[in-house]
Amino acid sequence: MTGERDSRRELPSVDRVLQESQDLISRWGHQRVSQVIREHLSNMRERISAGQEPERSILAIHCAINTQLSASDARGIRPVINLSGVVLHTNLGRACLPAAAAEAARQAAIFPNNLEYDLQTGKRGNRDSHVEPLICELTGSEAATVVNNNAAAVVLALSTLARGLEVPVSRGELVEIGGSFRVPEVMESSGCTLVEVGATNRTHLQDYRAAISAQTALLMKVHTSNYRLQGFTQSVDAKTLAELAHEHGLPCMVDLGSGCLVDFTALGLPGEPQASDYIANGIDLITFSGDKLLGGPQCGIIAGKKSLVERICKNPLKRALRVDSMILAALSEVLKLYRHPESLTETLPTLRQLTRPATQIEAQAVRLCDELASHLPPPFRAATSPCRSQIGSGALPVETLPSFAIAIESDQGRDSDLRHLATELRKLPRPVIGRIHDGRLLLDLRCLDCESLFLQQLPQLRDALSC
Numbered sequence: 001m002t003g004e005r006d007s008r009r010e011l012p013s014v015d016r017v018l019q020e021s022q023d024l025i026s027r028w029g030h031q032r033v034s035q036v037i038r039e040h041l042s043n044m045r046e047r048i049s050a051g052q053e054p055e056r057s058i059l060a061i062h063c064a065i066n067t068q069l070s071a072s073d074a075r076g077i078r079p080v081i082n083l084s085g086v087v088l089h090t091n092l093g094r095a096c097l098p099a100a101a102a103e104a105a106r107q108a109a110i111f112p113n114n115l116e117y118d119l120q121t122g123k124r125g126n127r128d129s130h131v132e133p134l135i136c137e138l139t140g141s142e143a144a145t146v147v148n149n150n151a152a153a154v155v156l157a158l159s160t161l162a163r164g165l166e167v168p169v170s171r172g173e174l175v176e177i178g179g180s181f182r183v184p185e186v187m188e189s190s191g192c193t194l195v196e197v198g199a200t201n202r203t204h205l206q207d208y209r210a211a212i213s214a215q216t217a218l219l220m221k222v223h224t225s226n227y228r229l230q231g232f233t234q235s236v237d238a239k240t241l242a243e244l245a246h247e248h249g250l251p252c253m254v255d256l257g258s259g260c261l262v263d264f265t266a267l268g269l270p271g272e273p274q275a276s277d278y279i280a281n282g283i284d285l286i287t288f289s290g291d292k293l294l295g296g297p298q299c300g301i302i303a304g305k306k307s308l309v310e311r312i313c314k315n316p317l318k319r320a321l322r323v324d325s326m327i328l329a330a331l332s333e334v335l336k337l338y339r340h341p342e343s344l345t346e347t348l349p350t351l352r353q354l355t356r357p358a359t360q361i362e363a364q365a366v367r368l369c370d371e372l373a374s375h376l377p378p379p380f381r382a383a384t385s386p387c388r389s390q391i392g393s394g395a396l397p398v399e400t401l402p403s404f405a406i407a408i409e410s411d412q413g414r415d416s417d418l419r420h421l422a423t424e425l426r427k428l429p430r431p432v433i434g435r436i437h438d439g440r441l442l443l444d445l446r447c448l449d450c451e452s453l454f455l456q457q458l459p460q461l462r463d464a465l466s467c
């Protein structure tokens, strides 16, 4: 017992360690460093009580708290290398901005700007004015506004137009889209009552008709991509629904989800109805995401009839859901790129990644495979392999794109080896995210833009795996 007490007494005091930690204090501040030292010393005391023999020198303690402070600073948003095979990965930040948009956001972030200031008159301006004309131009709408994301766009539109009223919507469209997003829950949080009707195709137009009452606020459609293949020719169906709405003096609203502003089939991609088709077909209001297929920053776009958009902008909730100048600056640069649709597959990262030919990805896989293999100790083996990429973000979930991966196997066929490798890949300075599928760790190279960075890290990977 006395021995234990003695060894605990041998620990230096907090003040003593602090004296030796001027370098850490100047970096992280006195308060934080002393807090970490206190925690570390109390942790050491517990370990000593438990019969362990932690290194007690000031140098060792200094080193440990330095590691701990650095590690806690490393948390936060960090860039990663997305080799998951999902291009618009919601957990990995969805669309990557083009350089011009990122630069515009940076300028907006560090300088005062004309967010709500009219430089001509010197009077108060409107933040939507920076993107509204572009959105109108690209969608054929009369008016538009931008909020935090598409879920916010749906809530704001319904809260303005349907609070306390009924919204008939097809049962088949009340689905969960991407993990935790449930269309009915988001819609009802606006204070409207959903009236579920049978289905979405023509034969069920009667269901909508039967659901219309004096309490009906509007007719609504939610674009769920998994219907697209089954002949859900949205423009026709949405058009018919809009006609029914207009017969009853009601507006028709469509939540497009992804919102596509160009002809995808012309780019060799699976067809996706365009925002402008809906407006041309008489839909009064559309909402869509900024960071899905559009390839911009996170935001939600509301576009359509001027009278409706004006009401929406007067809703106090708009103030709670508005976006900042960084988002508007980035969005406006992205939208400008859409004025040159022919070059979008070069200028817009999302479309560049989605349209990368499999042959080009294969060539890259062949080029990198041996180098990666040479840095993998046993039991790992690497080979190139065809795979399928997903578009992601609930956009076209049933469609996949032919791609190429470096596929890594363990000689022993152990999944635990692959999980260990995946963990070490995630620990790299620029974490690499792959996916384990069918006994292989797949690194889908579709989104590998920073090839040299990836290669530079391989020696570190080898060191980590060898120890």
Ligand SMILES: *Cc1c(COP(=O)(O)O)cnc(C)c1O
Residues within 6 Å of the ligand: 149, 150, 151, 152, 177, 178, 181, 222, 223, 224, 255, 256, 257, 258, 288, 289, 290, 299, 300, 393, 394, 395
């Ligand atoms: C993704 C999606 C949403 C939500 O959009 P966020 O921008 O993620 O808020 C809403 N509706 C549909 C149909 C979607 O696909």
